[in-house]
Amino acid sequence: MDPAEFDAWYDQAYPRLVHQIHAMIGDREEAADCVQEAFVRAWSRRRDLSSDGGRDAWIRTTAYRLAVSRWRRMVRGRRDPDRALGLATHEGPPDETRVAVVTALRALPEAQRRAIVLHHLADLPVAEVAAETGVPVGTVKARLARGRTALATLLHEGAHHG
Amino acid sequence: MADLDPRERDVLDALDDLRQPDHVWPALDAASVRGLGDRRRRRRQAAAGGLVAVVAAAAVGSAVLLTGSDEAAPLPATSPSATATPSPSPSAAPSTPTPSPSESPTEAEPSETTTIADDIPLAVGYPDINEDGTEVVVERGPGEGVMVCDQRILTGGDAASVASVRFLGGEDFRSRTLMVFGDVAEAEAAMDWTARTVDACAGSPEGEAVTVLGAVEGADSLLWSKAYAMGEGGPAIATDLFRLVRVGNAVLLDTTGGEASGPATSKDDEQVTSTRNAVAPVVEAMAVYEEG
Numbered sequence: 434m435d436p437a438e439f440d441a442w443y444d445q446a447y448p449r450l451v452h453q454i455h456a457m458i459g460d461r462e463e464a465a466d467c468v469q470e471a472f473v474r475a476w477s478r479r480r481d482l483s484s485d486g487g488r489d490a491w492i493r494t495t496a497y498r499l500a501v502s503r504w505r506r507m508v509r510g511r512r513d514p515d516r517a518l519g520l521a522t523h524e525g526p527p528d529e530t531r532v533a534v535v536t537a538l539r540a541l542p543e544a545q546r547r548a549i550v551l552h553h554l555a556d557l558p559v560a561e562v563a564a565e566t567g568v569p570v571g572t573v574k575a576r577l578a579r580g581r582t583a584l585a586t587l588l589h590e591g592a593h594h595g
Numbered sequence: 596m597a598d599l600d601p602r603e604r605d606v607l608d609a610l611d612d613l614r615q616p617d618h619v620w621p622a623l624d625a626a627s628v629r630g631l632g633d634r635r636r637r638r639r640q641a642a643a644g645g646l647v648a649v650v651a652a653a654a655v656g657s658a659v660l661l662t663g664s665d666e667a668a669p670l671p672a673t674s675p676s677a678t679a680t681p682s683p684s685p686s687a688a689p690s691t692p693t694p695s696p697s698e699s700p701t702e703a704e705p706s707e708t709t710t711i712a713d714d715i716p717l718a719v720g721y722p723d724i725n726e727d728g729t730e731v732v733v734e735r736g737p738g739e740g741v742m743v744c745d746q747r748i749l750t751g752g753d754a755a756s757v758a759s760v761r762f763l764g765g766e767d768f769r770s771r772t773l774m775v776f777g778d779v780a781e782a783e784a785a786m787d788w789t790a791r792t793v794d795a796c797a798g799s800p801e802g803e804a805v806t807v808l809g810a811v812e813g814a815d816s817l818l819w820s821k822a823y824a825m826g827e828g829g830p831a832i833a834t835d836l837f838r839l840v841r842v843g844n845a846v847l848l849d850t851t852g853g854e855a856s857g858p859a860t861s862k863d864d865e866q867v868t869s870t871r872n873a874v875a876p877v878v879e880a881m882a883v884y885e886e887g
Contacts, residue, residue, distance in 0.1 A: 440625035447621050456613065469623060476632030534609045553610040585602040588609060 434479045442488065443472055449555075450492055456550045458500045459539035471495040490565055493555070497547075537587040545580030548573050708883055709755040709775050709844065711735075717771050719876045721762045733760045738772035741837055741850060744796035744805075749774070749789060749839075749848050753781075768852040771877065775845045775884060782844045786817060789839060793819050811862040812871065815841040820866075836866050838874065843884035849874045 434442075447468060454464035471492045475482055482488055538546050544566075551562045552573075559577070563570045623631075717733045725731055738759030740750035751757030754774035761770035776782040790809070796802035797819070808818035817839040838849040851870050861867070 436626075436629060439629060443621070443625040443628060465622065469621060469628065472628050473631040473635060476629045477635040479632075531613055534613050549610070553607075554614050556614075581603060581606050584609075585600070585606045588605060589602055 434482060439476055439479065446489055446492065447472070450489065450496065453493060453550055453555050454496050454500060456535055456538055456554055457497060457547055459535055460500075463500055464496070467496040467499040468492065470499055490561075493551075494565065533588065537584055540587050541580050541583055544568075545576045545583065548576040549580045549584070552577055709777060711756045711758045711773060711775055712883070715758065715773065716876050716880055717758055717773055718760045718762075720873045721760065721769060722764065725763045727763065731760060731762050733758055738848070739770065740772065741848065743792055744799060744801045746792070746796075748792060749785075753785075754846075768850075770848075770850045771874070772848040773845060773877070773881070774848070777844070779844045782841050782846050785846055786815070786839060786841050790817050793817070808861070808867070811867075812838075812840075818862075818867065834866065836870055838870065840874075840878050840881075842878065842881040845881050845884035847874070847877060847881060849877075 450468045450471075451461075451465050454468055455461045458464055458467075474495060475488070475492060482491060538549065541549070547566060548562055551557045551565060552559065557565065559570055559573050563573045566573070621628075715733075718731055721731050723731055735756075735758055737750040737752045737757050739761070740747050742748075749772065751759070751772055751774040753776075755777050756775040757772065759770065759772040762768070774782075774785070776785065793805070793807055797805040797807045804822045806820045806822070808820070810816050811818055819837050821835045821837070835850060835852040838847075840847045840849070849870065851866070851873075862871075
């Protein structure tokens with residue numbers, strides 16, 4: 434991958450990958466940090482990266498693992514909830530509906546949330562979700578069904594309590 | 596799609612609405628990201644250059660860990676005296692370890708060495724730089740110790756000399772604390788007290804995620820692990836491994852936190868063997884504290 438190719442990929446993929454990781458972990462700034470760090474690692478290992486559509490999946494998986502690791506360290510009290518690079522992203526004010534959906538997503542079990550984000554937000558077919566998360570297709574289908582049902586209840590409750 | 600439950604239709608609409616990302620401007624432009632990636636690559640290549648020497652040293656040190664530094668030493672975790680067996684629990688914080696004649700019937704002369712040399716290779720195998728760009732450095736004075744059922748222990752606050760180092764990586768955390776006690780009895784008492792504290796924690800409701808391996812690497816060792824799960828009953832996302840090694844009047848605490856690999860159950864577990872090899876050069880250097 435040459436610099437021009439990387440730059441084009443970064444500019445185009447960064448917003449959507451931040452969006453997807455944000456939906457998975459519920460923290461926009463942390464998602465932005467982790468995706469950026471994943472791109473740094475991708476460039477440092479560019480010879481290992483394939484040139485097909487697997488690049489986005491690599492960034493998504495790396496960023497998600499980073500987010501989980503950071504969350505884990507914060508839980509242990511070893512790391513203040515600061516940002517690794519200390520740099521803020523620039524974005525507009527949050528949309529209330531989106532905030533409600535992301536909040537509801539956060540209430541789902543992690544496996545269901547990840548399946549829903551990959552399928553409904555990242556537009557991955559069920560088989561690709563299965564490949565990226567390392568579980569059988571049937572398990573992904575079950576997670577999607579249970580996740581949507583739980584999400585319906587959560588959004589319904591939120592609408593009646595809001 | 597027309598026969599969908601209205602609430603499920605709402606969910607699909609909400610997810611559809613969420614599908615289009617707001618525009619987010621990256622904090623760094625692509626050229627800066629590449630610059631950071633190039634630096635990361637150079638660091639990795641530099642670290643790989645030093646690996647050969649470390650592996651050679653590890654081969655020697657592993658033997659020390661598995662055979663024990665002193666086969667004649669009494670087993671620290673099984674005190675022969677019933678009166679010397681307190682029952683620590685997380686709610687009743689065990690007192691600071693203090694040596695008693697009944698806990699260490701055979702140790703003899705105090706060690707002559709209670710200081711830590713500047714060239715002790717405590718950080719061997721660690722990267723030079725933390726994830727946040729700060730340097731990995733060996734520091735003097737009490738370390739951060741470890742949490743055992745909400746109790747922080749093994750900071751080295753009662754030792755004659757302490758040095759510690761930690762590495763904070765993107766996906767892992769490692770630390771080592773070398774505690775040199777006034778004599779062998781104190782070091783043995785620290786090992787014994789820690790073993791009982793960890794056992795008590797593992798047997799309590801708070802210690803559900805703690806697995807005690809015990810002295811699987813020799814009489815003067817103690818290993819335990821702790822698993823972390825994403826949410827209650829969720830899948831394991833990380834495993835921490837804790838290792839305590841005594842050589843004479845010195846005790847080394849080695850901790851590693853990495854991705855989920857399930858609880859370590861034996862000395863042949865992959866996480867156990869890899870960390871044993873990594874810490875072996877430090878254990879070898881601790882020979883200066885060996886009794887006799």
